[in-house]
Amino acid sequence: MRLINLTPGKGGRLLLGALPFVVLALAYLVGSALRLADNPGDKLLPSLGAMGRMIEVMAFTPDKRTGAYLLWTDTAASLFRLWSGLAIATVIALVIGLLNGVLPVMRALLAPFVAFLSMVPPLALLPVLFIVLGLGEVSKIALIVIGVAPILTRDLALTAAALPREQIVKAETLSASSWLIAWRVVLPQVMPRLIDSLRLQLGPAFLFLIAAEAISAEGGLGYRIFLVRRYLSMDIIFPYVVWITVLAVAMDLALRLLRRRLYPWAEPEGRA
């Protein structure tokens, strides 16, 4: 039988999927043990026990200064910023992407500019951003929006423009106006791709969040990582990184479920 037709069962899939994680974990444990044997004070690859103690401190012991549980207040602050940023970026991408994808006039007006914007490295313009928007939540959210929205927009415009011309014509014969074509024909069909695109942008969004929090913040996951980075406190950084990844993966999963629930017709073949 061809390899291509070999489909593992549910159990096999779970096992196979777990394998790389196990390998990574083992590699870490070995590396950590080796380095610690060399220098018991090594901070780069702390032992699991050391990390466990720091998790205990960060997540379940009230902070001496504020009395808060740092991991949770950091998470709350970061998630608020991340979600606000993503929500705003999504709305912008929907409006501009749809306009660009549907109306040739808007495409002529905005597509080159959006393409240009998507190439501007936002990190280099941080001082301007902070002066214009202040150092509060706004500028952190804005950095996420600026980083994510142009790519979402371009992707959406590409998807909208790739709809078969026949569908647009068909809608016109069904008495649709430009607005109704956008609203009832194009929008629902780009939504699944929007969700996928958003999933792909979760990583970059966290990146911008961390970059913004690294500059000025009084709490947040990225803030904490940069604060303790000066001490090479990998026993805090690793759990935080894993936690961020878990959060991102959970959001990814939630978005995937949402897509499947809302747009069953758009599932890849065989899963509808």
Next chain:
Amino acid sequence: MRLINLTPGKGGRLLLGALPFVVLALAYLVGSALRLADNPGDKLLPSLGAMGRMIEVMAFTPDKRTGAYLLWTDTAASLFRLWSGLAIATVIALVIGLLNGVLPVMRALLAPFVAFLSMVPPLALLPVLFIVLGLGEVSKIALIVIGVAPILTRDLALTAAALPREQIVKAETLSASSWLIAWRVVLPQVMPRLIDSLRLQLGPAFLFLIAAEAISAEGGLGYRIFLVRRYLSMDIIFPYVVWITVLAVAMDLALRLLRRRLYPWAEPEGRA
């Protein structure tokens, strides 16, 4: 006539496309003039003349210390890193993305791990990266690869998996082995999407390049921006940012032309 059917001519497209750029330029000039009127020493929004002088210094005057023309040596250093990173990321994405997209067994093995990896914020793990790869070119290139490859890979795997099942079956009846299906049926059909995907990743790639160069470097566009950021030398930063954007847009255009040249069959309708 519906707005949707209103297609501007070639001249109209150029004019419309230029409009947002003109508006942006005007907004800058007004903002700059206002701030300079307030404080002639203002560094945030320098006048065009001040930027022109700095461009003269950076691009056309040999550096006192090294005798090199800084803009060009910076560009050469950065492009080398960027292209190496993108090339490696592309190869990785092609191999793993194709394996994931084509072989269910590989998908079970690698897809969850790649999804996990794509969510890890690479900037937070820099210390580990340094120690493993050193502070030289390798770790800068690696940061680009780590930042870009997982997203490219996932996108490619999605594209490969979305090919109609009928095509795979058809290929099997044409005596293709799993390898030949990947090589002659799937690979050529995902290539156009790979190029598009790469275009979308140019922005993030520059971002990672700048982040890497900000951390440790002796030259490069990001190095220069972060060095002069200390002095809020926006008269250097703005020209560098514009230059980076121009480079990225040029690469974007080149990739688009390449796609059109190599894969004419994949052009959106009406342009084939």
Next chain:
Amino acid sequence: MTALTIQNLWKEYGPQVVLESVSLTIAPRAFVALVGPSGCGKTTFLRMLLGQEQPTRGTIVMDGAPLPREPGPDRGVVYQRYSVFPHLTALQNVMIGPEMRAARLAGRLWGKARKGLADDAATLLHEVGLAGAEDKFPAQLSGGMQQRLALAQTLMMRPKLLLLDEPFGALDPGIRAEIHALMRRLWHEHPMTVVMVTHDMREAFALATRVIAFDRPRQRPEERERYGATITNDIALWPPRVAGRQTIYDADIPAGDEDLSRFAIQPGPPRPDQGALR
């Protein structure tokens, strides 16, 4: 209603001439069957009637006015490839036209208006043999079912001009006969003009009032690109079939005949040499 006058129509795609000097007058309420070899430009011709493509040269006049340069609800179409909306269920696909016509902003109806429309849509789905598939998405339907769905979607709008591109090719004889009966009834009841592309001569003669054949007069390979297809045959049915009146055909459809030449009136006029013009 809805007469069409087509004068000296040309269509070129880059260097390739697809149609050349097509002139034709279609009477109101005619049912025109368009036949011709594969690749001769039948679909292209329909696209121009729809307003989706513009002729390279020539004019199309509908009811005395030049054809609008964009498609509209007065002209309905069923494409050769299934062209329903993949994100709507069968019922929603049939309802979307009237919904958009009635609600120009929301594009949706609610309450009683919606209920009434849904009933109409379900009835039409039943008539095209899709009862029971109301809540399926197009991807869950077989090819023939999608084609019937596209027909129902278009018929809901009661277009004045109905354009059909091989609409019944994927249907089995049983369901095809039913759909033929439905088409005939609708054409009798509603004031519409129909242009239908088909490869099935029997179907052409079973439904049409007039059969028009397109073909390329020059067939040598080196000539195929530079010379397009045009009307080579134009046959009116005898005795005439008239919309709204029962004729002998409707009682008993005769087995068709593949041999067009029996009906041929005369070959088209010789093509004037226009080489110098290009």
Next chain:
Amino acid sequence: MTALTIQNLWKEYGPQVVLESVSLTIAPRAFVALVGPSGCGKTTFLRMLLGQEQPTRGTIVMDGAPLPREPGPDRGVVYQRYSVFPHLTALQNVMIGPEMRAARLAGRLWGKARKGLADDAATLLHEVGLAGAEDKFPAQLSGGMQQRLALAQTLMMRPKLLLLDEPFGALDPGIRAEIHALMRRLWHEHPMTVVMVTHDMREAFALATRVIAFDRPRQRPEERERYGATITNDIALWPPRVAGRQTIYDADIPAGDEDLSRFAIQPGPPRPDQGALR
């Protein structure tokens, strides 16, 4: 060669029974035409013969061995929807099969081997009426042209079992007659067994040695999901048409007859109630 024995085949999609208790023996070099209403499971049946789908119950035996659980070069297929590779030109689409068979690593041929293959491919393209379209991509071809391209692509492999899903539906009568002649010739010349789905009775009788009809015995809407289709008619042509020998049919194909019941042997056996089993 290539006999098929199908025993008590069932296919269900979730709760929906598509096919039930289909049993059938197909002789070597038979040419089976499969007819039946739209949506009754003909395409699904072909998919199972191909190995693309696995039956829910029952067995398929080919030449004495159970059917491999995956498609292979011994079985060729032309799908109902055009299924050529969009990234290859017409000529490349026809060449890719033999290329992959010959070069297991590169999947490509060069030099003289390539030249010879290209000539063969061009000849076959000519035979299906696609001369001149060698260098076009599928998107540049009309629907009927794509379908013919898919046929040529499959025929290049000389499969032992050829599965055709409404392959000629989009063709005009002229080209269809030519393709029929080609099919007949190939079937006579090469040792292949053919199963063809069609909606055109005349086509069935023009080509096949045997016509099999699928239908659902229960048609009431509430029963449609729970009961699948099965064989309701099985007609062998008389006098028999035999591969490799000229028969009276090949000289003059009679006009077909839509009325299957004239040929009906008997309705299928009553379906045993299996409600308790589910």
Next chain:
Amino acid sequence: QSRTEFKVAWSIYVGWMPWGYAADSGIVKKWADKYGLTIQVTQFNDYVESLNQYTAGAYDAVTVTNMDALSIPSAGGVDTTAVIVGDFSAGNDAVFLKGAGGLADLKGKRVNLVEFSVSHYLLARGLDSVGLSEADVTVVNTADPDMVGAFQTADVEAMVTWNPMVAEIEKLPDATKIFDSAQIPGEIIDLMVASTASLAENPDFGKALAGIWYETAALMVSDTPEGAAARAAMGAASGTDQAGFEAQMAATKLFDKPADAVAFTTSPDLKATMELVRTFLFDKGLLGAGAPSADVIGIELPAGDVLGDAANVKLRFTADYMQMAADGPL
């Protein structure tokens, strides 16, 4: 006209942690209320960004070193006054060599540091002390938060950085400290500066800053449970604990008594220090593009004498506010 709303930026560093603690514990509000002002204190993780914001006019006051005050806001045209001399580095900045050796062994090596920062200055002073110059080494710009990780890579041969990174690198097995700021006492000074214009608009702003500083500093050095709690809080806020923070304090000469600060500011040593600093900056081209000499920017000292161009004074040291704190009229 007189404003009552002021914005202060500070960044995370041992000598400036009191500002964060003062904001958290209400000391800032207390002093602001006393003068009828509103003072908003913003914490930055990134030192450079806090300076950028101050230079661009978004903040009225910022924490900065004496060297950066001259090369960044002053060279950027913002007339800046040092309101408080908070401390000087006495070991907080250090030069490390990988493996054994001394300053002379730096010759020909690559040295990782934040270019144009006080680390760069410290290196120059160190090299000077053994008769080498910067041309004898290769400087590699490296971001400060990544120093500890970077030191452990094979590429790094030598490194200059500040606390808390110094304390972490000291613990690494192959790190040798070959020079530190204790050997150039009083040259790396941590200040709270304000724009001269803001101070002119409302001199009470300067008084409030002085009041906040000395109340907090007194608490910080006190041997009481409150003092310990304050140090623990500052340690937590800078990412370490009380012990770690106290270790950093030990490498800092904190002026918790205003009189000491006045004495330091008015001593002639400051003039000598600033002379060294401005020469260094001029050599590096950091006093503005095309500056003809180190004299382009005037530095006014408490006594009233001016280093450099008296017509272009952009950096002013004053003991006035600290003097008021010492005398008690705040």
